[in-house]
Amino acid sequence: MSITVGTIGRAETIVTTENTADAVGSGLVPVFATPFMVAIMENAAVEACLPGLEDGQGTVGTRINVSHDAATPVGMRVWAEAEVTAVDGKKISLTVTAFDEAGPIGKGTHERYIITVERFLQKAQQRSGK
Numbered sequence: 001m002s003i004t005v006g007t008i009g010r011a012e013t014i015v016t017t018e019n020t021a022d023a024v025g026s027g028l029v030p031v032f033a034t035p036f037m038v039a040i041m042e043n044a045a046v047e048a049c050l051p052g053l054e055d056g057q058g059t060v061g062t063r064i065n066v067s068h069d070a071a072t073p074v075g076m077r078v079w080a081e082a083e084v085t086a087v088d089g090k091k092i093s094l095t096v097t098a099f100d101e102a103g104p105i106g107k108g109t110h111e112r113y114i115i116t117v118e119r120f121l122q123k124a125q126q127r128s129g130k
Helices: 034-052 117-126
Strands: 008-014 057-068 077-088 091-100 103-116
Touching (some): 008 034, 034 077, 057 117
Antiparallel strands (some): 077 091, 091 103
């Protein structure tokens, strides 16, 4: 299998008091927090990559550059879409866009790398010296 340019992934959630800026400390107001917007963008990117991965593979995010352009209050549905724009060996480039029921709320670019999960976890564990 291989990851294909043009593949789109999607993720969504509802804004609750737990994923607001004041709840996570990224601001002082009860609106959808930027860290959660980034998280659903990454989740959409993972979904875009999944169909092209082989057993034992995964992807990890290495770079994200986004703007958060509109505030979303508690109770609204939000979703993100990610589209694969380039594949260069193990490097995957994507565009990411987030929306609420009133329209776009954020956009940007994201990079992920294909990994072999077991090998990746072994290397991560070595960092602890154990």
